[in-house]
Amino acid sequence: MWQEFIDQLLLYWPFGPESRWVIPVFLIVFLTMLANYLSNRLFAKLHDKLARTRNVWDDLVLDSARRPVAALVWVFGAGWALEVIDRRTGTSLMDVAEPMRRMAVILLITWFLVRLIKGAEEALVSPDRVKTPMDLTTASAIGKLLRLSVIITSVLVVLQSFGYSISGVLAFGGIGGIAVGFAAKDLLSNFFGGLMIYLDRPFKVGDWIRSPDQNIEGTVEDIGWRQTRIRTFDKRPLYVPNATFANISVENPSRMTHRRIYETIGVRYDDVQRVEQIVADVRSMLSEHPEIDQSQTLIVNFNSFGPCSLDFFVYTFTKTVNWEHYHKVKQDVLLRIAGIIDGHGAEIAFPTQTLHMASLPEALTQAVRPEPEVAKS
Secondary structure (H helix, E strand, O other): OHHHHHHHHHHOOOOOHHHOOHHHHHHHHHHHHHHHHHHHHHHHHHHHHHOOOOOHHHHHHHHHHHHHHHHHHHHHHHHHHHHHHHHHHOOOHHHHHHHHHHHHHHHHHHHHHHHHHHHHHHHHOOOOOOOOOOOHHHHHHHHHHHHHHHHHHHHHHHHHHOOOOHHHHHHHHHHHHHHHHHHOHHHHHHHHHHHHHHHHOOOOOOOEEEEOOOOEEEEEEEEOOOEEEEEOOOOOEEEEEHHHHHOOOOEOHHHOOOEEEEEEEEEOHHHHHHHHHHHHHHHHHHHHOOOEOOOOOOEEEEEEEOOOOEEEEEEEEEOOOOHHHHHHHHHHHHHHHHHHHHHOOOOEOOOOOOOOOOOOOHHHHHHHOOOOOOOOO
16 A cells, blocks of 8 residues: 555655655655654553652653653664665665664664663662662662673673674683783772672771871762762762772771760869869759760760879760751750859859069069169259
């Protein structure tokens, strides 16, 4: 039916027979544009319908397939048009176009899978889309491995479609891998360093880390296969090779259970009789403070005779680990201690010096004594 319709149109073609392929090619392009328009409308309607459901995976598959399907329509349309041109003109376009069309289909399927994996990675860490979000570092590691596997598989399939032997490619890859291993020793050490970070999980994206061995401190923004990006507290990016973490100690303050208040306070020597009661009242205040964890160590004791003060120390732990809230709690504790000291009529000591003047010899005293004034007549 399609061929008869084309033949009837060609009867009215005013130009030479060598250009009669233009009509079927035009119709194929028109049908391709129509199919692309209809597929976009279908995806739009499906998107509106699936958006009303609570299942996030149908939306994810639909969004991942929208653009690859639109490109696939044009690939099939272009291949059909080239096939018609090749048959009508007797050229050898399909000898080149057919492998390219197969490769395009494989790449579009790969594109769809990569988009699907990326969308699933974002969905699994979003508390708005899943009930129990996955850890960002774990989701990122799994997503990278899956995308890498899909890309490597698609490359092998493309090579096979062009007539290359996959077994030969794998054998060459095994031999070449040894050479690459020696040439890219640092790159591989960083790769396995990143793998150890994913497996051991000493930190994850969003953690505040620091190293006492190196000048490294900040918030982890990204853990890649070669390096880790850390945002320092002055907002500068710090890029650390993953192999570095295998040779240094890393602290993770983000995983602390409490924050410590450890302060030494001094009062005047004139208030020595009040020190015992001050220490007792400070200890009682901390034991009743709602932000102090009573299950942890709480010590308030007179500690030492300082150069210009009687020192007692406060050692306790807050319930919060939040940096900003911790400082609010610490401020409240210190102000309450100052109030207790003031309430006992004592004062917080500050550095002072007392100068004692010894008695001067009589000769020196008369030498510096001012002469009496003589009354003028």
